[in-house]
Amino acid sequence: NRIETTPTTITKSTNGNPILGFDADGKTLYAGDPAAYVEDDTVYLYAGHDTSTGDNYVMPEWVCYTSKDMENWEYKGSVMSAKDISWRSNDTSAWASQVIKHNGKYYLYFCTWDKTSSGKQSIGVAVSDSPTGPFKDIGTPLVKGTLTEPQSSNWNDIDPTVWVETVDGEEHRYLAWGNTLYYVCELNEDMTSVKDINGDGIVDKKDVKLQTINNLPAGLGYTEAPWICRRTDENGNYTGKYYLFAA
Numbered sequence: 001n002r003i004e005t006t007p008t009t010i011t012k013s014t015n016g017n018p019i020l021g022f023d024a025d026g027k028t029l030y031a032g033d034p035a036a037y038v039e040d041d042t043v044y045l046y047a048g049h050d051t052s053t054g055d056n057y058v059m060p061e062w063v064c065y066t067s068k069d070m071e072n073w074e075y076k077g078s079v080m081s082a083k084d085i086s087w088r089s090n091d092t093s094a095w096a097s098q099v100i101k102h103n104g105k106y107y108l109y110f111c112t113w114d115k116t117s118s119g120k121q122s123i124g125v126a127v128s129d130s131p132t133g134p135f136k137d138i139g140t141p142l143v144k145g146t147l148t149e150p151q152s153s154n155w156n157d158i159d160p161t162v163w164v165e166t167v168d169g170e171e172h173r174y175l176a177w178g179n180t181l182y183y184v185c186e187l188n189e190d191m192t193s194v195k196d197i198n199g200d201g202i203v204d205k206k207d208v209k210l211q212t213i214n215n216l217p218a219g220l221g222y223t224e225a226p227w228i229c230r231r232t233d234e235n236g237n238y239t240g241k242y243y244l245f246a247a
Helices: none
Strands: 031-039 042-049 061-067 074-081 097-102 105-113 121-128 161-167 170-177 182-186 209-211 227-232 238-245
Touching: 031 097, 042 097, 074 105, 097 161, 105 161, 161 227
Parallel strands: none
Antiparallel strands: 031 042, 042 061, 061 074, 097 105, 105 121, 161 170, 170 182, 182 209, 227 238
16 A cells, blocks of 8 residues: 655754764764663663774764753763673674663663674673663673574674563563564563573573564564563553564
8 A cells, every 4th residue: 555655854964963962072973773761851862882984883882862852962971881891702892772770770781792602792781870870781691692592693682672561560571682583581670680481490592582573564574673662541551552663
């Protein structure tokens, strides 16, 4: 079926990126994989800082910007450096992240290349007392690239998203991620470990579920960057269906 669209003209920015702006030295900042977190009257926007000058993804850190009106943004600086991750295989792979608050702490979920998992990408998590950091990595991958099956590449385990809600009095904490393959697991209450779903006393491949996305148009498939949300009613209570946004 043909979809009717209305053309929209957007004025080109001539003063650098309208959100990222400039660093303290007046240099234009570039970043990728933005993810927003909202608390009270403030939006916190996290992104991977890209310092490339022609190379491919030279990203040494995660940075944060804040806004109270979605138009004017303040640069808060680095919230965590890739070099502070003990299990990383290089210092320039601050890939996609997402932040969430739980029980008074802030958790930064991210992905980077992992020297402890056959050189594959893995999912990590870092913790802070403040939404603007600094965040401290827990010292080990949350989900190793060697844990998930099947595998189509060494970067299947990227782009984490997290969703927490209480249903019928029980809290559930979901972590989802993946490139070309879409994985989901549950987290323990500490938000820094995978839940042993089948109760066999160990966390292994059985506790991470490979999901299928149905009804995609012919020739198109799930690629990466999942984001989960759920609609709320007029009182702000979750109700109805869940939604998965992805590339």
